[in-house]
Amino acid sequence: MLTFEFSTLPTMQQGILTLFHGSTSEFDSIDTAFGKPYKDFGKGFYASINRKHSENLAKRNLEITLMRKPKEKIKPWLYTYELNTEFLKNYNVKEFQKADREWMRFVVQNRTNKKQKYKYDIVIGPTANDDTRTSIQAFFAGAYGDIKSDKAIDMLIIQIEPEKLPWQFYFANNNATKILTLKSKGIIK
Numbered sequence: 001m002l003t004f005e006f007s008t009l010p011t012m013q014q015g016i017l018t019l020f021h022g023s024t025s026e027f028d029s030i031d032t033a034f035g036k037p038y039k040d041f042g043k044g045f046y047a048s049i050n051r052k053h054s055e056n057l058a059k060r061n062l063e064i065t066l067m068r069k070p071k072e073k074i075k076p077w078l079y080t081y082e083l084n085t086e087f088l089k090n091y092n093v094k095e096f097q098k099a100d101r102e103w104m105r106f107v108v109q110n111r112t113n114k115k116q117k118y119k120y121d122i123v124i125g126p127t128a129n130d131d132t133r134t135s136i137q138a139f140f141a142g143a144y145g146d147i148k149s150d151k152a153i154d155m156l157i158i159q160i161e162p163e164k165l166p167w168q169f170y171f172a173n174n175n176a177t178k179i180l181t182l183k184s185k186g187i188i189k
Contacts, residue, residue: 015086019047019169019180021079022058022188024065030177040107041123041170042116045177047081048127050166054078055188076188083169087179088122096125099162104153111136121176126165135159 025034035043048054058076065072096103107128109117128136135156139147144155171177 015084017049017083017085018183019049019081019083020051020054021045021047021081022054022056022061023077023079024058024061024074026075026077026185030171030174030180032171032174032177037114038111040110040128040168041120041125042110042118042172043114044173045171047079047083047169047171047180048166049169051078051080053127053129053166058188078186078188079182080184081180082183083180091121091176091179092119093122093124094118094120096123099126099157099160099165101150101153101157104157108139108147108153112140116172121172123170123172125168126162127168128160129166131164132160 030045032044035045037043039046048057055076055078058078062074062076065074094106096106103125106123106125111128138144138159139152139156142152144152144159146152171180
């Protein structure tokens with residue numbers, strides 16, 4: 001059952017959440033096959049409740065692409081969606097209330113495996129974003145101890161400052177993305 005009790009979620013108006021997706025691609029429909037593997041919740045489509053976070057992701061991905069292909073003609077895009085939370089009950093949803101051991105182990109599992117080992121359609125929880133990259137790399141290098149130990153997981157959680165992490169919604173398949181209604185898209189200035 002979805003509770004949406006975390007303090008960082010915005011107030012919903014009649015069960016409608018506004019979500020944002022930053023990209024370097026213009027598209028009219030979502031295709032989860034274009035997602036990248038080794039992400040927090042796996043390969044799929046991600047949206048955030050935090051507009052600035054989504055804009056920053058699009059800008060960062062633009063910079064990365066232009067470093068590899070400087071002549072590429074791409075722009076950063078921001079997509080705004082509405083999600084009626086009532087529709088979530090029709091899907092297999094995993095909701096993380098906070099950045100805890102369970103969440104961190106889930107992120108570690110997905111960041112180390114190309115194929116997902118679960119059957120969720122949608123996952124909701126904190127984002128292990130770019131600000132956490134150094135801490136996560138140190139974790140994988142064993143800086144906090146055995147990566148399977150509670151001690152290492154706990155140290156990593158402290159390092160990533162979970163109270164500052166933006167929330168994300170992950171959609172594992174195209175069927176799950178059908179509950180998103182595109183409200184606008186545009187180039188980020």
